[in-house]
Amino acid sequence: MTDTLATPAKPQGIRITGAFHRLLAFSGLIALVVVFSLASPNFMQTNNVLAILQATSVNGVLAIAATLVIITGGIDLSVGTLMTFCAVICGVVLTYLGMPLPLGILAAIAAGTASGLISGTIVAKLKVPPFIATLGMMLILKGLSLVISGTRPIYFNDTPGFTQIAQGSIIGSVFPALPIPNGVLILFLVAIIAAFILGRTVLGRYTFALGSNEEAVRLSGVNTDRWKIAVYALAGGICGVAGLLIASRLNSAQPALGQGYELDAIAAVVIGGTSLSGGRGTILGTLIGALIISVLANGLRILSVAQEWQTVVTGTIIILAVYADILRRRRL
Amino acid sequence: MSIQSASASAASPLATPIVAMEGIEKSFPGVHALKSVRFELLPGEVHALMGENGAGKSTLMKILSGVYAKDAGTIRIDGQPVEIGSPREAQALGIGIIHQELSLMRELTAAQNIFIGREPRKAFGLLLDEAALNDGAASIFKSMNLALDPRAPVESLTIAKQQMVEIAKALSHKSRVLIMDEPTAALNDAEIAELFAIIRRLKAEGVGIVYISHKMDEIKRISDRVTVMRDGEYVGTVPAADTPIETIIAMMVGRALTTEVAAPRASEDAPIALEVIGLRRGREIRDVSLHVRKGEILGFAGLMGAGRTEVARAIFGADPLEAGEIRINGKAVSIRRPEDAVKAGIGYLSEDRKHFGLATGLDVRNNIALASLERFCAPGGVLKDGEMRDIAKRYIGQLSIKTPSDQQEARLLSGGNQQKVVIAKWLLRDCEILIFDEPTRGIDVGAKTEIYKLLNALAAQGRAIIVISSELPEVLRLSHRIAVMCEGRLTGFLPAGASQEAIMQLATQRQSAVEAPHAA
Numbered sequence: 001m002t003d004t005l006a007t008p009a010k011p012q013g014i015r016i017t018g019a020f021h022r023l024l025a026f027s028g029l030i031a032l033v034v035v036f037s038l039a040s041p042n043f044m045q046t047n048n049v050l051a052i053l054q055a056t057s058v059n060g061v062l063a064i065a066a067t068l069v070i071i072t073g074g075i076d077l078s079v080g081t082l083m084t085f086c087a088v089i090c091g092v093v094l095t096y097l098g099m100p101l102p103l104g105i106l107a108a109i110a111a112g113t114a115s116g117l118i119s120g121t122i123v124a125k126l127k128v129p130p131f132i133a134t135l136g137m138m139l140i141l142k143g144l145s146l147v148i149s150g151t152r153p154i155y156f157n158d159t160p161g162f163t164q165i166a167q168g169s170i171i172g173s174v175f176p177a178l179p180i181p182n183g184v185l186i187l188f189l190v191a192i193i194a195a196f197i198l199g200r201t202v203l204g205r206y207t208f209a210l211g212s213n214e215e216a217v218r219l220s221g222v223n224t225d226r227w228k229i230a231v232y233a234l235a236g237g238i239c240g241v242a243g244l245l246i247a248s249r250l251n252s253a254q255p256a257l258g259q260g261y262e263l264d265a266i267a268a269v270v271i272g273g274t275s276l277s278g279g280r281g282t283i284l285g286t287l288i289g290a291l292i293i294s295v296l297a298n299g300l301r302i303l304s305v306a307q308e309w310q311t312v313v314t315g316t317i318i319i320l321a322v323y324a325d326i327l328r329r330r331r332l
Numbered sequence: 333m334s335i336q337s338a339s340a341s342a343a344s345p346l347a348t349p350i351v352a353m354e355g356i357e358k359s360f361p362g363v364h365a366l367k368s369v370r371f372e373l374l375p376g377e378v379h380a381l382m383g384e385n386g387a388g389k390s391t392l393m394k395i396l397s398g399v400y401a402k403d404a405g406t407i408r409i410d411g412q413p414v415e416i417g418s419p420r421e422a423q424a425l426g427i428g429i430i431h432q433e434l435s436l437m438r439e440l441t442a443a444q445n446i447f448i449g450r451e452p453r454k455a456f457g458l459l460l461d462e463a464a465l466n467d468g469a470a471s472i473f474k475s476m477n478l479a480l481d482p483r484a485p486v487e488s489l490t491i492a493k494q495q496m497v498e499i500a501k502a503l504s505h506k507s508r509v510l511i512m513d514e515p516t517a518a519l520n521d522a523e524i525a526e527l528f529a530i531i532r533r534l535k536a537e538g539v540g541i542v543y544i545s546h547k548m549d550e551i552k553r554i555s556d557r558v559t560v561m562r563d564g565e566y567v568g569t570v571p572a573a574d575t576p577i578e579t580i581i582a583m584m585v586g587r588a589l590t591t592e593v594a595a596p597r598a599s600e601d602a603p604i605a606l607e608v609i610g611l612r613r614g615r616e617i618r619d620v621s622l623h624v625r626k627g628e629i630l631g632f633a634g635l636m637g638a639g640r641t642e643v644a645r646a647i648f649g650a651d652p653l654e655a656g657e658i659r660i661n662g663k664a665v666s667i668r669r670p671e672d673a674v675k676a677g678i679g680y681l682s683e684d685r686k687h688f689g690l691a692t693g694l695d696v697r698n699n700i701a702l703a704s705l706e707r708f709c710a711p712g713g714v715l716k717d718g719e720m721r722d723i724a725k726r727y728i729g730q731l732s733i734k735t736p737s738d739q740q741e742a743r744l745l746s747g748g749n750q751q752k753v754v755i756a757k758w759l760l761r762d763c764e765i766l767i768f769d770e771p772t773r774g775i776d777v778g779a780k781t782e783i784y785k786l787l788n789a790l791a792a793q794g795r796a797i798i799v800i801s802s803e804l805p806e807v808l809r810l811s812h813r814i815a816v817m818c819e820g821r822l823t824g825f826l827p828a829g830a831s832q833e834a835i836m837q838l839a840t841q842r843q844s845a846v847e848a849p850h851a852a
């Protein structure tokens with residue numbers, strides 16, 4: 001009774017369609033780049049490419065944070081205002097308290113992690129739906145940023161080197177031909193670390209497992225609450241990094257900024273093929289999604305399309321991307 | 333562990349039971365689910381647990397596997413009393429359960445599923461050791477003699493293979509007790525043979541297996557002993573080999589006779605209201621043909637998952653059909669959506685009222701009017717609220733719906749009265765054909781009687797009625813004629829007053845997977 005000579009033939013097919021979807025986003029990006037390069041000779045200029053990458057860095061980092069939470073089957077609406085909150089905390093530590101730069105960096109990331117811990121606890125322990133919990137946190141953080149800063153921007157003029165965090169170029173100082181800004185470098189570092197955590201660590205495994213079938217994970221004897229809180233905390237910490245990036249780029253913490261960023265981040269995640277129902281998603285996809293959004297914005301601007309139209313196009317692309325995903329699933 | 337030969341071992345009373353449950357009690361709000369139940373499992377035994385839907389089998393096993401806490405009673409493992417407080421503690425005691433609904437993470441691979449919660453790690457516990465994970469899964473598959481890629485995502489596997497992954501997961505916990513809840517529900521015959529081969533291998537290794545199933549032939553094929561439960565009580569334990577199927581069925585249904593019989597049908601040869609011919613969809617609906625006459629109540633009996641709801645939903649246009657014809661009053665109609673069915677005069681009362689039948693947040697008045705809103709529509713789309721109120725009040729009176737007013741939120745009514753609201757909705761829509769799916773589920777006894785009376789009255793008015801029910805006494809009490817399904821097929825029709833045993837025979841009558849062309 002040696003059963004199963006028939007190793008299932010299906011998985012290969014699915015892997016191909018899965019890859020196909022990632023390819024879809026990627027080929028979409030390539031197509032956009034080709035179209036814009038043909039339409040305008042300025043598009044592929046080094047400076048413009050660097051500008052696109054720099055413009056992707058903040059949204060990209062936020063989208064990575066959002067990806068982690070979305071893979072668990074949740075959602076994090078607070079990433080944008082949390083980013084601002086972390087920037088403000090950093091401003092308080094550096095400018096108001098006059099502490100050294102490393103402490104400011106640490107404070108921003110710690111503030112993000114703490115906020116993530118709170119969101120995660122509200123979701124996991126109090127069973128408040130993630131949408132509501134993080135909507136509440138979004139407003140709380142927005143208000144706190146305004147309160148702490150006295151509604152005024154905090155400038156980093158007293159901290160030499162602060163603007164270098166995002167705007168300097170370590171790579172450029174070594175290879176002058178490649179003046180890639182540090183902000184872009186940080187985005188890729190965060191992406192690599194997040195992809196590593198997702199793919200190779202226990203936390204990553206539970207991130208997928210929670211989104212796939214939380215009850216099954218719980219019945220397997222796993223403390224699901226603790227891991228869920230950990231994912232939100234990690235996402236919060238990453239928002240702290242985004243806070244540093246935006247503060248460095250503006251050389252200030254702008255307390256009124258932030259709301260609206262969460263939607264761009266979620267858009268990047270969705271375009272990148274991560275399922276809002278949880279259980280599947282990739283960091284690479286999110287990066288591609290974030291790049292598509294900034295390439296679109298940049299390209300349309302170069303073509304002198306009015307800014308108002310850019311959001312119309314982005315919105316259309318989100319719907320098309322998710323529809324493509326639905327088509328793919330229907331074929332399964 | 334005692335020494336045993338593969339076949340005789342199980343029945344041997346000398347072996348210490350791996351599991352001995354005594355006096356187990358469990359109550360849920362409003363339901364006394366288990367009443368002093370006992371159960372015993374020997375090493376190397378396949379012990380079937382049988383009973384009608386709601387007899388308490390799954391509840392008992394959920395207590396053994398740590399999902400529910402018992403209210404009273406003792407559980408002994410290898411003779412030692414234990415308290416099982418969580419699934420994890422059950423696992424530590426060597427008890428594995430394969431739930432009726434597979435509890436796998438579809439997006440993860442087979443190996444990742446097997447080791448969830450116990451992933452092998454490296455680099456001081458920081459990283460997953462994916463190689464060790466896959467090797468571990470591969471060696472379990474090898475011990476099961478199963479060719480399966482540990483790296484295959486679970487969603488890419490057939491249901492049978494997914495089941496094997498569940499078994500592998502349980503075995504990876506070094507389970508000595510394996511509980512299988514309806515493991516063959518979604519399997520075809522070849523896959524069942526595969527599963528049984530694995531069960532026999534486990535048995536030979538001394539693993540005790542609890543096998544919950546409704547399927548008589550399987551019980552005969554695979555199990556050593558059978559324990560029967562009824563209404564949350566222990567009925568008895570018999571050897572599987574020398575107990576006739578009839579005896580087991582008699583134990584399951586009990587001797588309680590239904591006191592009341594169906595009200596007589598208005599006319600034997602009333603015109604046919606609804607006729608369906610050759611309905612088909614995959615394995616759920618296999619060539620189902622039936623008809624209902626005006627004024628007739630057709631009972632639809634069968635075990636859970638037999639395909640009755642599927643047929644009803646297909647007739648109502650809620651799910652697609654692959655083939656088949658639906659005729660209403662002798663004329664073929666095309667029903668693609670519920671909208672078409674409602675226009676053709678079919679009303680469907682879902683078994684899941686809260687999800688599909690009732691808008692729980694709306695008041696009684698709006699629920700009654702919900703399927704007929706256009707009739708209350710003044711020009712410009714404004715609703716004629718006064719008219720709606722009058723009609724709602726009329727139905728509240730006619731069906732004696734107990735509600736403080738027609739503006740009470742529907743969710744605040746009792747189950748029986750909610751059901752009446754849904755009935756009123758379809759009556760207002762002038763449905764001549766009404767399909768009731770488990771009309772009295774979750775309704776107390778007094779309200780049941782009222783619903784029965786109402787159904788009889790509707791039939792007397794000449795409406796054609798189909799009643800799906802998993803409670804045999806209910807089917808017998810209501811039906812003028814009984815259709816029985818098993819595994820997507822109609823296994824037969826019985827006249828009113830048929831015995832419960834006759835129904836159960838048809839309801840457990842499996843057919844070989846090779847579909848013989850059968851005459852209509």
